[in-house]
Amino acid sequence: MPHAFYLGVDAREETAGITVLSKETDGQDDTTVHLNQAQFIEEAPEALADRLQAFVSERPYIGRTTLVVNTATERGAAVHEALGALGLDAVDVTLTDATTHTTGDENAMSVVLGIEEALESLATLHQDGALTLDGLNTEAASDLARSLQRYLDDQVTNDAPDGPTSYSAALTSASLAGWMASERTFDPTERLKTDMRSGA
Template identity: 40%
Template sequence: MAHAFFLGVDIASSPDASLEVTLTMLEKEQEQSEGVARYRLNHVRHYADGGTPDTLADHIQSFVAEQPYIGRTNIVVNRGAESGPALVEALQNRGLDPVVATLTTGRGTGPGEANEEGVTLGTSDAVRTLAELHRDGLLEMEDYTSEASSQLARGIQHAAETLDAADGDQSTPEASGSTLEVLDDVDVHMRSAALAAWCATERSFDPSQHLKENPQTERPNDATAR
């Protein structure tokens, strides 16, 4: 069985300047006899105050060194967050090699455009990837033991319902587009999970491999190489 983990990290600065952080660990697996990968929300951790980028990097380093994550985890960080660049640098200083993504809002951003600082990714595109995994029955959500995981599950369900509404409102491209704009306005839990889901659908099971040269634009269930 092919098996890998993807840790999405998003940071939101609170009014008192502390770092509000969500870490979402997404598990990806595929039976040798199956052609479609399946995903599971393995762990959701939220910190009202994640400390400094250095202390957060120490925590992430310890987290991915645990079983079963060690050697099989891809870390993806939202560099667009206020403390994102400092966290990326802190992780790199510890010998980790995070995928660097800058989440943006608004139209005109592709589903994943590489640049010298990583990948620029539309928030709505990443959220749509997460919601479509759920709609296609490829995403298991079993961790409801914490408020963070429950809040994330509600967010994913709401995003899936938004996509259902957009699919039924195709009278004009403008109508569908305005419906999906709400996917840009999600909380730190959803951004963290969406980063993990996007990276998981873009990467092979080998964490040493780079992102595919041409990131996907189709629904995850329609892709041929997973």
């Protein structure tokens, strides 16, 4: 059974890419990451935030899901703000065309992240055989599989697109989730779980 879920959100001008990756570690410390959900959603930021709140409030996601939102876009920043208004702690990631990221500390809730580093995290999981993308029959899941393969092919020819919005929202949202699954061990939903236990 997965012990953690990572929900990446990349909200573009009209459509948001939403990807959930589940992470499981067996007794041998081998980690596998599986594509759990992949969707394109056309909703206003507040409505999308409501949908995400309902999603992470259900089993098996409740108390085990890390939300990570690309706030480099206007809609992404609005989604992040709306999630905060609902009491959800989402990691604020500003995707840039740089190659590195900076954080205040290892548990920072606000990060500047280069798109290439995010993509490399997902690609490395895939190339190491730790990422499985099969099992979902959605437009976003198919787009993700194609876009990831195209990205891997482009790395061979050094012909990559320029900037975060040049990539599919399915790929960038999955990359946010994959980067978080690879880089972080803390649980930014701890405050929400505490509030739920206390009835706040």
